[in-house]
Amino acid sequence: MRLVELLEEIPFYNASTSLEGIQIDSIEMDSRVNSPNSLFVCISGYTQDGHDFVDQAISNGAIAIIAEKPVKTNVPVIMVRDTARAMSMLAVRFYHNPTRKLPLIGVTGTNGKTTVTYLLETIFNHNKQKTGVIGTIQMKIGDETYPVNNTTPDSLSLQRFFSKMLHKEVDQAIMEVSSHALDMGRVHGCEFDVAIFTNLSQDHLDYHKDIDDYLRAKSLLFAQLGNTYAKHQPKFAVLNEDDPSSSVLKRSTAQNILTYSCKKEADVTAKDIRLDAGGTSFTLRTPVGAIEINSKLIGMFNVYNMLAASTAAIAKNIPLAVIKDALESITGVNGRFEPVDEKQNYAVIVDYAHTPDSLENVMQTIKEFAEGKVYVVVGCGGDRDRTKRPLMAGIALHYADRAIFTSDNPRTEDPAQILKDMTTDLSRNKADYDVISDRKEAIEHAIKLAQKNDIILIAGKGHETYQQIGLVKYDFDDREVARHAIKTKGI
Numbered sequence: 001m002r003l004v005e006l007l008e009e010i011p012f013y014n015a016s017t018s019l020e021g022i023q024i025d026s027i028e029m030d031s032r033v034n035s036p037n038s039l040f041v042c043i044s045g046y047t048q049d050g051h052d053f054v055d056q057a058i059s060n061g062a063i064a065i066i067a068e069k070p071v072k073t074n075v076p077v078i079m080v081r082d083t084a085r086a087m088s089m090l091a092v093r094f095y096h097n098p099t100r101k102l103p104l105i106g107v108t109g110t111n112g113k114t115t116v117t118y119l120l121e122t123i124f125n126h127n128k129q130k131t132g133v134i135g136t137i138q139m140k141i142g143d144e145t146y147p148v149n150n151t152t153p154d155s156l157s158l159q160r161f162f163s164k165m166l167h168k169e170v171d172q173a174i175m176e177v178s179s180h181a182l183d184m185g186r187v188h189g190c191e192f193d194v195a196i197f198t199n200l201s202q203d204h205l206d207y208h209k210d211i212d213d214y215l216r217a218k219s220l221l222f223a224q225l226g227n228t229y230a231k232h233q234p235k236f237a238v239l240n241e242d243d244p245s246s247s248v249l250k251r252s253t254a255q256n257i258l259t260y261s262c263k264k265e266a267d268v269t270a271k272d273i274r275l276d277a278g279g280t281s282f283t284l285r286t287p288v289g290a291i292e293i294n295s296k297l298i299g300m301f302n303v304y305n306m307l308a309a310s311t312a313a314i315a316k317n318i319p320l321a322v323i324k325d326a327l328e329s330i331t332g333v334n335g336r337f338e339p340v341d342e343k344q345n346y347a348v349i350v351d352y353a354h355t356p357d358s359l360e361n362v363m364q365t366i367k368e369f370a371e372g373k374v375y376v377v378v379g380c381g382g383d384r385d386r387t388k389r390p391l392m393a394g395i396a397l398h399y400a401d402r403a404i405f406t407s408d409n410p411r412t413e414d415p416a417q418i419l420k421d422m423t424t425d426l427s428r429n430k431a432d433y434d435v436i437s438d439r440k441e442a443i444e445h446a447i448k449l450a451q452k453n454d455i456i457l458i459a460g461k462g463h464e465t466y467q468q469i470g471l472v473k474y475d476f477d478d479r480e481v482a483r484h485a486i487k488t489k490g491i
């Protein structure tokens, strides 16, 4: 694309030289990527500054630079006020505004986003539609998977991936939209058809000033809904009527609203809910009829996830019978309430609960069905919200007969300090818990303790296949470690 054409929507830029005749083959924000004839955008990051890597970018193929601070170089430099904002606009333009043509559902909320995107993927696939999914575990087009660093990638990677989805004839894109992404403008230029809210509870207070600031970030998804170029289709906000934050989100959007609830009047409701250790049944009542759902997913929180996905599917005119078939076909989601079954006479469940609310939900569910003792192995992430640490430890001890506190991606923090933050103010007796910093040892310890009919919950890492200590990610998979420990103990 001609550089001057690419810059047409960027206001008030200054160029160090004439840009006529410059042809751009790609946009990059990482100097380490080799990319001939590229436009390099210097991002002032949290840990590093892209302006410092201009020379490397040029040696890797950059022929023009977008900057917000002066840089010394011989290639043309285009100065803008905010490079991150410019990057999202440039990416949208370079990839020909893919989400204007690609139907897009965004899912936000503290817990349940990955689960809801997976439920929706299954529903659309049952409706014979090809899907593209972006989220915590991976990015996907049909059955092809691509690795991710973030739940919601930066705007450049996003627009590039949407463009790939269009080329691969995806009918429906579904993505998780994190509060960080909304706050940092990673989804600027994305045109959503449906925006789903799951719930709001405490998390990420290391990044957001307080819970109101966190909700404000979430509300941006709803404010953004339908505010760009209309695709001449109705737009829907899908809101959880049982979560008080929905009242704020209702005021954030000018588009249609569909609500779902297990407790109140709403557009879509779950009635006659029956929960047991083998699954969940309920009657799904909707504006287009009612249908009985018999799901293998466990726990009340999954009724909410199924309601959120069903409501969005109804907004997209998917028949109820298809929704039912899809939901009933799902046995579980990778790393979410995932059993590790080696035919041992106690249960081991690996789950991604890493917030106070999700830990409470999952522990409540386990406690309800437990015949024997409940053990929990849990830690809290380093370089993340410190205030959730004592809350999570308190919840673990409230529901479990015994807790084993351990490490969960300590990152650059001292693991012992994280464990101290978790345990210092605990009201329960020290005899009710163990502190074992090494996660492998902690899991092995829990498995040694378990007897017939007991349940061990290993929380926090779910699908993750690494443990990050310092800046290094070591191979680590709770499921593999547990499996090995079960076999070593003997069945």
Ligand SMILES: CC(=O)N[C@H]1[C@@H](OP(=O)(O)OP(=O)(O)OC[C@H]2O[C@@H](n3ccc(=O)[nH]c3=O)[C@H](O)[C@@H]2O)O[C@H](CO)[C@@H](O)[C@@H]1O[C@H](C)C(=O)N[C@@H](C)C(=O)N[C@H](CCC(=O)O)C(=O)O
Binding pocket: 029, 030, 031, 032, 042, 043, 044, 045, 046, 047, 048, 049, 050, 051, 053, 149, 150, 151, 152, 153, 154, 178, 179, 180, 181
């Ligand atoms: C705080 C935060 O969100 N940071 C994100 C940010 O990183 P950063 O600002 O530190 O980037 P940086 O490393 O300083 O680099 C700045 C610029 O220099 C460039 N650079 C850097 C080095 C070099 O040699 N050459 C070079 O060009 C980089 O490519 C970049 O353009 O930009 C990166 C690229 O987009 C993100 O991967 C990174 O996410 C980090 C890994 C992260 O942990 N983010 C978390 C907090 C996050 O966003 N989480 C949410 C989900 C949370 C949830 O829902 O639970 C998410 O959406 O993932």
Ligand SMILES: Nc1ncnc2c1ncn2[C@@H]1O[C@H](COP(=O)(O)OP(=O)(O)OP(=O)(O)O)[C@@H](O)[C@H]1O
Binding pocket: 109, 110, 111, 112, 113, 114, 115, 116, 136, 151, 176, 198, 199, 301, 302, 304, 305, 335, 336, 337, 351, 352, 353, 354, 357, 358, 359, 361, 362, 462
């Ligand atoms: N609707 C829900 N309400 C509360 N807790 C939930 C809900 N759905 C799932 N959980 C719990 O939260 C954990 C994470 O679920 P999931 O991965 O779907 O959420 P997420 O919002 O994608 O998380 P992340 O912010 O890390 O991407 C699950 O393992 C489960 O314990």
Ligand SMILES: N[C@H](CCC[C@H](N)C(=O)O)C(=O)O
Binding pocket: 151, 354, 380, 381, 382, 384, 408, 409, 460, 461, 464
């Ligand atoms: N998206 C979340 C994941 C947390 C998972 C947990 N295992 C941890 O490392 O704290 C985050 O980056 O805060």
Ligand SMILES: [Mg+2]
Binding pocket: 113, 114, 115, 135, 136, 137, 151, 176
């Ligand atoms: Mg997720």
